[in-house]
Amino acid sequence: MKKLLVVGIFAVFIFPFAVEAEDLIPNAASGLLMEESTGTIIFEKEKDKQVPVASMTKMVAQIIILENIESGKIKWDDVIEVSKNAAEMGGSQIYLEPGEKMTIKDLFKGISMASANDATVQMAEVIGGSEANFVKMMNQKVKDLGLQNTHFQNCTGLDEENHYSSAYDMALIARELLRHEEILNFSSVYEDYLRQNTENKFWLVNTNKLVRFYEGADGLKTGHTDAAKYCLAATAKKNDMRLIAIVLGEEASKVRNAETISLLDYGFNTVKVQRIKKKGEKVEEIEIDKASKKKITLVPSYDVSILQKKGEKAKKYVVETKVEEPTLPIKKNQKLGDIVVKDGNKEVARGDLISTTNVDKLSYFRLICNTLKKAITGDIN
Secondary structure (H helix, E strand, O other): OEEEEEEEEEOOOOOOOOOOOOOOOOOOOEEEEEEOOOOEEEEEEOOOOOEOOHHHHHHHHHHHHHHHHHHOOOOOOOEEEOOHHHHOOOOOOOOOOOOOEEEHHHHHHHHHHHOOHHHHHHHHHHHHOOHHHHHHHHHHHHHHOOOOOOEOOOOOOOOOOOOEEOHHHHHHHHHHHHOOHHHHHHHOOOEEEEOOOOOOOEEEEOOOOHHHHOOOEEEEEEEEEOOOEEEEEEEEEEOOEEEEEEEEEEOOHHHHHHHHHHHHHHHHHHEEEEEEEOOOOOOEEEEOOOEOOOEEEEEEOOOEEEEEEOOOOOEEEEEEEEEOOOOOOEOOOOEEEEEEEEEOOEEEEEEEEEEOOOEOEOOHHHHHHHHHHHHHHOOOO
16 A cells, blocks of 8 residues: 655755764763654764663663553552662662552652652562563663663663663663653653652752753753763754753763753754654554454654754655555554655655554454444445
């Protein structure tokens, strides 16, 4: 099945992706700047170098937690009793006590804002049964994402041999986390409280100071250990363009923040995107035989955009949709095809088309009933 749709005139030219620029992050061991919707690298420095990444590790834990929320396996208002193991975690923490009861929402708030090791381990035990099993899930997740330079030994990011990632892998992990838009409801908040209306009211202050003083910043995750030094995965959005900046191995938090801002400023000052199709916008509707739903809507999993230099002129593009013949059952967010943007015969952008709902295969009994109904109404081709 293949359809062509002429999109029309767009202010889009192909951006020369091999950007030549001075070292914007001279003090960092490595780093990267990526445009989120296209996944295009705007700036890079030692992007594949394997290094400790401290609490930026927790972004993968957050992905798994949010997937479990979205699937209904756990709920934000579920109340969890804190284990002795989780309560004994050192480093950044929200000072959980053994036997204390706290909602998953508040635990996740502690992870996202305070980078709490105790809350992360507690959620690992909730979902994986143990931290060890949860770490296996994390390593499987990065494998599923196709990452080549990442391996975890724990869920918190504490220094440990054979626990590493890279600037490029961290950018891809951040991009995957941003697919779960609810993360921004937590990562964008500068201050909040836990244990409200108790004698142990706890003030949370976001470890990512950019969300307070950099325009458009709304996430994403800091990190610091002796081996990793100061790290940051930051994201900001301006004029419909979202950037992801990664800096690793900085000597001080102020330097980390300043060099992250240099990356973001460079991106916002030199490039822009033209959005062709918005994430979640209806692109295609297909009919399915012998299914619980007659039709299913397909939408892009990300914004489909073209990255360009600022000041480039408009150009005409064509969009093609290439849809696979679906096999039942179909899961919500399952990839069923591609949306392809072309400049003449040259492909310049591509995105996944995903389903908006679950679709089950009809039972044999239901198929018989539908056939009889069509026979009675005369609706038989």
